[in-house]
Amino acid sequence: MVKERGFRSTLQLKRIILPEWVTEEVCLGQKIESEAERMAIAIKISHRQVLEGTGGPFGAVVCELDTGRVIGIGVNQVTNSSWSGAHAEFIAWTMAQETINSYDLGSDNPVGLYSSAQPCVSCWGGLFWTGISRLVFAATKLDVEQYAGFDEGPLPNDWDVALSKRGVSVQGELLREKAVLALQEYGRLGGECYNSGRSCEE
């Protein structure tokens, strides 16, 4: 086998590290009582992300449903990391899986994902294997497309029914108006819409 210059020999992925300002807004272990408060935090970090210029306008937290304890936090890191999959939801649930040291977030206490926006096709597909019991989102797919210019992909029409069938309860549009403000700000500032070029050919 020929090894070429410039190619790494160790087969590993880089470490995803969230911007430092995130811990000023929310910490792992913090308890957040109500679902509206959990969502307010997800939206707050989505908005601060826009103001700080540290990535796409999306934020998410994963909390234990009974205690409200935060076990995962994410803001979009696609442009910083060059990972197309580094969406806020993915980072939040993966961090939660590291926190409980299990790939199944349903194995211990039931947990919920609070996301500033409806999942795109990638986050929808990934959700099925996380063990998450509840999904709450704020802005809709149309909001994301209309105000921030993103393509959300070919999400099946029955995306929420498919989740319900697998035991994931879904609630949308909680604090939607607040989440839209961050999306509008991102659009106004001309933020990068980082999906692949071919996502727009449909």
Added chain:
Amino acid sequence: MVKERGFRSTLQLKRIILPEWVTEEVCLGQKIESEAERMAIAIKISHRQVLEGTGGPFGAVVCELDTGRVIGIGVNQVTNSSWSGAHAEFIAWTMAQETINSYDLGSDNPVGLYSSAQPCVSCWGGLFWTGISRLVFAATKLDVEQYAGFDEGPLPNDWDVALSKRGVSVQGELLREKAVLALQEYGRLGGECYNSGRSCEE
């Protein structure tokens, strides 16, 4: 905010590192001429993964379509990493994105993903944002479910049409029989089926 003992204060994800044996089979920068040879490598690492006991029976490589150069490699790391999203395809395309330092694998040379098995719902959803131009797989969803016992999730019936519409050509069942051997071996050895518990309720 109350920080609790046992919770990490730095917000980051761990580094995914592939098992050392992988570089005995394939290296970044290696050129692999034909699609059948690229697939043979993906299947080889899926099978060795079973024999080494280092994770689920899935392997994938990402190659530049014109040169055949390998820019990403993945074997399933769900059980090792506790990431439900650490599928072979995800790792391979993310590594490729790091190699070219772009979240859009379509931004430079067109690239193909060669996977030992048809994508599950999570890898299907993620594919749309990768910039990948071509998907070739070996074993089918039914093979994966029948021989290795995995659930592949609620993949839409028109999953391949949806990819084609976005400019991703899809070819299935290349060297399918070889890929099935690895799945059968995994089933015979009683390998862990690591999707979340609720994936089986449908």
